[in-house]
Amino acid sequence: MVSASGLPAPKSMDAIMSLCKRRGFVYQASEIYGGINGFWDYGPLGTLLKRNLREAWWQDVVMVPCWGRRGPDGETVSIVPVDTRIIQHPKVWEASGHVAGFNDPMVDCRETRGRYRYDHVQVFVPQNDQPGDKPVFAYVGDQPSEAKQRKRAEKTFGAVKPVALSSLAQPWARVIAPDAEQPGTLTEPRMFNLMFDTVPGAIRDEANKAYLRPETAQGIFVQAKNVWDTNRVRVPFGIAQAGTSFRNEVTPRNFTFRSREFEQMEIEFFVVPPEFLEGDEKTTADPLAWYKFFRDWRMEWWKSVGLGGENLILRDHATDELAHYSTATSDIEYRFPFTSPGFGELEGIAYRGNYDLTQHQKHSGTKLEYRDTGRGEVLPNGSRRGVSYLPHVIEPSAGLDRGVLALLCEAYTKDESRPSPEFMKFHPRVAPIKAAVFPLMDKDGLPEVATKLHAELAKRFARLGMIETDAKGSIGKRYARMDEAGCPFCFTVDAESLKGQSVTCRDRDTGVQTRMAIDSVVGFVGEKLGA
RNA sequence: GCGGGCGUAGCUCAGUGGUAGAGCAUCUGCCUUCCAAGCAGAAUGUCAGGGGUUCAAAUCCCCUCGCCCGCUCCA
DSSP states (O other): OBOTTSSBOOOOHHHHHHHHHHTTSEEETTGGGTOOTTOEEEOHHHHHHHHHHHHHHHIIIIISGGGGOBOTTSSBOOEEEOOOOSBOOHHHHHHTTHHHHHOOEEEEBTTTOOEEEGGGEEEEEETTSOOTTSOEEEEETTSTHHHHHHHHHHHHHSSEEEEEGGGSSSOTTTEEOTTOSSBSOBOOOEEOOOSOEEOOSSSOOGGGOEEBOSOSHHHHHHHHHHHHHHSOOOSSEEEEEEEEEEOOOSSOBTTTTBOSEEEEEEEEEEEOOGGGOOTTHHHHSOHHHHHHHHHHHHHHHHIIIIIOSTTEEEEEOOGGGSOTTOSEEEEEEEOOTTTTTSOEEEEEEEEEETHHHHHHHHHHOOOOOEEETTSSOBOTTSOBOOEEEOOEEEEEEEEHHHHHHHHHHHHEEEOTTSSSOEEEOOOTTTOSEEEEEEESSSSTTHHHHHHHHHHHHHHHHTTTSEEEEOOSSOHHHHHHHHHHHTOOEEEEEOHHHHHHSEEEEEETTTOOEEEEEGGGHHHHHHHHHTO
């Protein structure tokens, strides 16, 4: 099936969710109590899938950064981990801008369904008159509504002047909202409570209010100075952290895509500010060179775990889309069934300048400059005087749960021509079940051979994922079960195995069987898993 | 937050006022020399939750919760 856009018809999200429940990938949180909006739990297979994806990130980012590649400056990439708390000092979130951004009162228009920041809404009132109970015309500056509303107001009152909506007492019945026809369609301002709060301390005291982190990144920035003061790291280097974050999404939606509790995998990679670069460094070690390096490598990485193909794109942000502190940002986006033909964000790679360190330096009153002893004036003894600066930062920030959801959507395959029409095409590296061993029949000495091979595989690979064995039922049914769980390889012991010490290896994606020596199975699986 | 749809077995769903159902999956046998096969049997439900109407509610009414879709939001 091909849709009007020329794309294959999106996979059925209902079918994917149904399989996720049926096979124990994802359950609704607190389901027996009716569920809780915006929270999802993982079952055994989902937990393993998620662990495998997190572990792949950890191995490729922290243990062997960027697969051992050299950065644009020609040096090995250095990244160290931290593990910081979900609850930080409340001022962390004032410095980061989250408190302000998360606490704006908003007004909604019932007629146009527009939503505006209360403090951004202006109204036109008569120039030399009290507005009394006359209608007032609301607009948001720099939008087309401003000119239009001015015209309407002048038609009604003659000369008008703008005042803040918030300066009027009880205006709600007579406000004509931007782009609205009727008065009285604006709601009273409401707070959008986007950060979860909590109160540390055994005695509840609102003055001690703290927040559950809305991102793991700030924990990294807050400890960055400690990391470079107490470890032998030198800029450029990165700090990585994976962990849980919380956001009060306005509308939890689209299965696990927009959850209120979710896990992030973030890198803050600190680089030399451009003004301190010398000679060739101006091209090879420029922040933008690092930005491109990470952007392109992160894209390759997502492909390597099984998201290749046309459903994955790298999208550079347009200038007007950039946050005010960023000069370059791109998103790695996946075409989810529920976003198709559009895309949903998996990871953002942003060049953030020194915005975050500047903010924390200011709010904490603690100097966060890095002392770079490899730069500055050359002293008589040949060493350098050293310079101090706030490093610039490249931030590749990925959503782990979104990654898992993308893996589930990408893996889900429907093929009515197969005996097992639904199957999960996981890359072996992330597959929760790595291999299965079956005796063709539950008799004639076959189970004994299968048990032995299963034990060998489990000894070698069970720390990476499940190794299954099952002797019951028809062989087709057992293959089909493994297909649904996404197990890439099934090894079957048959009568020939007893004579020739060989088994068949069935490939999940093609159903093709090849015969191989029992002795070679462990090596074969190891090679496929890259283990 | 607004509008629409939905909620019955593990899954997919039927059941519109009168005994809680089907298919598939699951489990136990038998059978079986490679793809959800066959035969026999078994287990499985707060009908999302609460309240109301009624002799009687899965069914009608109200409230709540959750999921899906469209707006909105996504710092």
